[in-house]
Amino acid sequence: MSQLQDGLGRKFHYLRMSVTDVCNFKCSYCLPDGYHPQGKPKFLSLDEIEHLVAAFAAVGTRKIRITGGEPTLRRDFTDIVRLVAANDKIGTLATTTNGYRLEQNAREWYDAGLRRINVSVDSLDPRMFYRITGENKFDTVMRGVDAALEAGFERVKINSVLLKGLNDKDLPRFLHWIKHTPIDLRFIELMETGLGRDYFNAHHLAGGAIKARLLAEGWQYQTPAPDDGPAQNFSHPDYQGRIGLIMPYAKNFCASCNRLRVSAKGKLHLCLFTEAGIDLRDLLQTRAQQGELIERLHAQLQHKQATHMLHQGLTGVTQHLASIGG
Incomplete structure (x- = not known):
């Protein structure tokens, strides 16, 4: 089957698959008031995830990142990892986590097939970490990072959102840390979302x-x-x-786009800042629907825009990053 490609010739082999909207942190740039469910959430089941992964793998997806919310809050997170890893067409399996459960579970997740892990650490100052995340869990998260390194993950990354007036003085600490520690440190520019225009204006810092x-x-x-x-x-x-x-506001940031997103409720998002999601869930009920599902993916990709509209202040449907998986 032909690889997923949009009308601009960009090919997509990377899927960011959210498995839950729920998060137990209250990060000021994402969920400052904490997670508030709207009714009883019905996130993708293991069977639906298996059908989704099989379809994407059939059209060239080689890398899957399991996202959230906080994906490890799902009780069946290890089962999800094992299920995705069992598909031999998926060459890279990763996740992004706040590290809350990492210390106790790093080895189990590695043994299940997870190979790359991103941990959100927005400051190496415990007090600033608490101020940004709303949780006094700095030591817990750092022990989790150590556990991931010890477990043998092929790549451990640290995600830190740049925030003017908050963690913008932390660079020397981070540099000191990685001088003798083999991790990838990633600084992410703050992106404007529907709930955070005032916050964005106060704290955006260009990379x-x-x-x-x-x-x-x-x-x-x-x-x-x-x-x-x-x-x-x-x-x-x-x-x-x-x-x-x-640096999402940099020139030509979207020119090399190679990823798609599926929300925890089964909607395809062509961009993190898209206006609407395309429902896939009706075609995730049986393996026999795979052909029709693939047809829908190919058709929808022809509507993918050349770039996001963040420079114009258009943030689309994304009210907060946890709603799609970042």
Whole structure:
């Protein structure tokens, strides 16, 4: 079957698959008031996830990232990992987590087939960590990072959202940490969402200044691999770790887009900041529906736009990042 491709010739081999909207942190840039369910949530079942993964794998998907909310809050998270890993067409299986359950479960998840893990750590100052996340769990999360390194994950990444006036003074601490620790540190520019215009205006910090500083200090840009995300990655001969910058407001950011998103309730999102999701759930009930599901994917991709409209302040349906999976 032909690989997923949009009208601009971009090919899509990376799926970010959300498995829950629920999160137990209250990050100021995402869920400042905490998670509030609207009715009883009905997230994708294991069978539906299996059918979804099989269809995407059949049309060229080679990398899947399990996202949320906080994906590890699902009691069957290990089963989900095992299910996705069992598909031999999926070459890379990753997840993004706040690290809350990582210390106790890193080895179990690795043994189930998970190979890459991103942990959100927005500050190395425990007090600032609490201020940003709303949870006094800094030590718990850091022990989880150590557990992931010990478990043997092929890549451990740290995600840190850049926030002017909050964690923008943390760069020296982060650099000190990765000098002798083999992790990928990724700084992510704050993106405006429907619930956060005032917050965005107060705390947005462009990554360009950090990029200039890194280059001045001898960091070297690395050419991205085919399955890499949108980060601009940098390495330094004196550091074991790497640094990545995700700058969605940079010129041509969307030109190399290679990922699609499916929400925890089975909606396809062509962009994180799209106006609406396309329902797939009606075609996830049996394996016999795979052909029709693939036809729908190909058809919808022809509607994918060249770029997001963040520069115009259009944030689409995304009220907060937990609703689609970031």
